[in-house]
Amino acid sequence: MTKLYITDLDHTFLHSNQTISSFSKEIWNEKSNKALLSIATARSFSKTQEFLKELHLNLPLIILDGAMVATREKKLIDLNTLNKEISDAIIEESIKFDIYPYVIAIADHKTLDETFDIPPILNHYQKYLIDTHYTDDKRLEFKKEIRGSDETLKLVYMGEESLLRPLSVHLKKVFGSNIEVKLSPENYMKCYFLTILHPFSDKAHALKKVHEYLNIEAKDTTVFGDSINDIGMFKLAGTAVAVNNALDSVKKEADIVLDESNDEDAVAKYLQQHI
Numbered sequence: 001m002t003k004l005y006i007t008d009l010d011h012t013f014l015h016s017n018q019t020i021s022s023f024s025k026e027i028w029n030e031k032s033n034k035a036l037l038s039i040a041t042a043r044s045f046s047k048t049q050e051f052l053k054e055l056h057l058n059l060p061l062i063i064l065d066g067a068m069v070a071t072r073e074k075k076l077i078d079l080n081t082l083n084k085e086i087s088d089a090i091i092e093e094s095i096k097f098d099i100y101p102y103v104i105a106i107a108d109h110k111t112l113d114e115t116f117d118i119p120p121i122l123n124h125y126q127k128y129l130i131d132t133h134y135t136d137d138k139r140l141e142f143k144k145e146i147r148g149s150d151e152t153l154k155l156v157y158m159g160e161e162s163l164l165r166p167l168s169v170h171l172k173k174v175f176g177s178n179i180e181v182k183l184s185p186e187n188y189m190k191c192y193f194l195t196i197l198h199p200f201s202d203k204a205h206a207l208k209k210v211h212e213y214l215n216i217e218a219k220d221t222t223v224f225g226d227s228i229n230d231i232g233m234f235k236l237a238g239t240a241v242a243v244n245n246a247l248d249s250v251k252k253e254a255d256i257v258l259d260e261s262n263d264e265d266a267v268a269k270y271l272q273q274h275i
Contacts, residue, residue, distance in 0.1 A: 002035070002036060002216065002220065003035045003036065003220050003221075003222065003275070004035070004036040004038070004210075004211075004214065004216045004220060004221045004222070005035055005036065005037050005038075005221075005222045005223075005224075005271065005275075006037075006038050006039065006040050006062065006207065006210070006221065006222075006223050006224070006233070006237075007037075007038075007039055007040070007223070007224040007225075007267050008039070008040055008041060008223075008224060008225040008226060008227070008230050009039055009041040009043060009048070009051060010041070010042070010043070010188075010226075010227075011187060011226040011227060011243070011245060011246075011262050012224050012225055012226045012230075012243050012246075012262055012266075012267060013039070013224070013262065013267045013268075014051065014262060015262060015263050016187075016188070016262065016263050018051075018188075020051065020052075020054075020055070021265055021268075023265050023268055024265050024267070024268035025054055025055060027265075027268040027269075027271055027272050028055050028056070028268065028271065029055060029056045031271045031272070031275045032055075032056040032057070032058075033056075034275050035271075035275045036059055036214065036216070037056075037057070037059065037271075038057065038059040038060060038061060038062070038210070039052065039057075039061055039062065040061075040062035040063075040066070040203045040206065040207065040223070040225075040230075040233060041061075041062065041063055041064075041065075042064065042065045042195070042229060043063060043064070044063065044064060044104065044114050044116075044139075045061075045063050045064075045068065045070060045074075045112045045114065046113075046114065046139070048061060048063050049072070052072075057072055058071075058072065059071070059210075059214070060077050060209075060210050060213055060214070062203055062206040062207065062210065064104070064153050064154060064197075064201070065154065065180075065182065065195060065197055065201055065202060065203065065229055066080075066197075066200075066201050066202045066203040066204070066205055066206035066207075067079070067080050067081065067153045067154060067197055067198060067201035067206075068080075068106075068112070068153065068206075069206050069209045069210060069213075070112055074110070074111065074112050076109055076112065077209055077210075077213055078206065078209040079106070079109075079151075080197070080198035080199075080200040080201045080205075081105070081106065081151040081152055081153055081198055081201075082148065082151075082152040082153075082154075082155075082179070082196075082197070082198050083148075083150060083151075083152070084147070084148045084149060084150050084152070085148075086148070086175070086178060086179070087103070087147075087148020087149060087152040087155065088147055088148045089175075090148070090155055090171060090175065090179070090196055091103075091146060091147065091148060091155070093170065093171060093174055094155075094157065094167060094171070097163060097166070097167045097170070099123065099157055099159060099163060099164075099167065100119035100120070100121055100122075100146050100157075101119065101146065101155040101156055101157045101196070102116065102117065102118060102119070102126070102155070102156045102157075103115075103116075103117040103119075103146060103147070103148060103149060103152060103155055104116050104117075104152070104153045104154050104155075104156065105117075105148075105149030105150075105151050105152045105153055106149075106151045106153055113139075114139055114153065115139060115141065115149065116134075116137065116139035116140050116141065117141050117142075117143050117146060117147075117149075118130060118140060118141065118142045118143060118146075119143060119146035120142070120143060120144055120145065120146065123158065123159055125158040125159055125189055125191045126158050126159075128189065129158065129189065153197070153201075154195050154196060154197045154201070155195070155196040155197075156193065156194070156195050156196075157193070157194040157195075157196075158186070158189070158191055158192070158193055158194075159191060159192060159194075160191060160192065161183075161185070161191075161192045164183055164192045164193075164194040165183060165192075167194060168181050168183045168194050171196065177199055178199060179196050179197065179198070179199060180196070180197040180198060180199045180200075180201050180202055181194070181195075181196060182194070182195040182196075182197070182202075182228065182229050183228070184227050184228045184229060185227075185247070195229075202229070202232050203229060203230060203232050203233040204232030204233050204235065204236050205232075206233075207221070207223070207232075207233045207236055207237070208236070217238075218236050218237055218238055219238035220238060221236075221237040221238050221239070222237060222238065222239040222240075222241060222274075223236075223237040223239070223240055223241065224241045224242075224243065224266075224267050224270070225240075225241075225242060225243075225246065225250060226242065226243050226245060226246035226247065226250060226262065227246070227247060227250060228247065228249065228250065230250060231249070231250060231253050234250070234253045234254060235253065239255050239256065240253060240254045240255045240256070241254060241255065241256045241257075241258060241267075241270060242254035242256070242257045242258065243258050243260065243261055243262050243266040243267065244257065244258050244259055244260055244261045244264075244266060245261040245262055245263075258270060
């Protein structure tokens with residue numbers, strides 16, 4: 001019976017320094033010949049390609065929190081975006097809270113190229129992220145006025161929980177089921193991320209698309225994660241595995257909590273033992 005294993009990247013498969021260890025690469029590439037292995041991440045297609053360039057990976061990727069499902073060869077399997085009207089309306093509501101988002105949108109369906117628009121006013125968390133992790137990112141475009149796109153993949157806010165939690169509540173109240181709202185702590189930077197997406201842009205919806213594409217049942221799927229955006233696929237998959245450094249709320253939803261953390265190659269050690 002074919003088994004499918006899907007892992008989150010940040011804080012789960014990646015080490016905290018945002019690298020993949022040699023051990024994890026070796027185990028992944030060995031086990032990819034015996035089972036179906038893939039990833040589910042909040043990261044973009046281009047960033048995901050950078051991280052996974054040394055891994056054997058021939059299955060659909062769940063990227064951008066589930067907004068997109070695509071193969072490494074850029075075959076688009078599923079895409080859910082916000083239109084410009086609702087994107088602009090969300091931005092206007094957030095301005096009332098004195099915060100502006102990054103706007104990430106799809107530029108080309110064939111190449112899966114993305115745009116990454118930066119607002120004119122940044123808080124210190126946003127500025128630090130751009131200055132330390134995206135200095136060479138060719139997608140970046142600094143805007144005099146931040147607006148939505150015809151195909152907005154996600155709007156991303158960074159800041160203190162005391163600001164972003166009230167904003168998340170407000171946006172849910174205003175836009176209801178027309179958007180997906182994800183508020184999660186960011187352990188790398190000791191702040192919070194608030195991500196606004198299409199209502200079908202979550203890892204659970206994306207995982208269903210992968211199941212359909214591969215003709216795999218949920219009961220034959222094992223997923224790995226650490227954060228709130230992993231809970232949906234935890235509830236869908238046959239086996240849900242949390243790494244030791246996962247949030248407590250995620251561990252409560254897991255069938256298995258590993259002894260090892262992401263920095264101890266938790267996912268690779270599980271694959272080594274179970275495949």
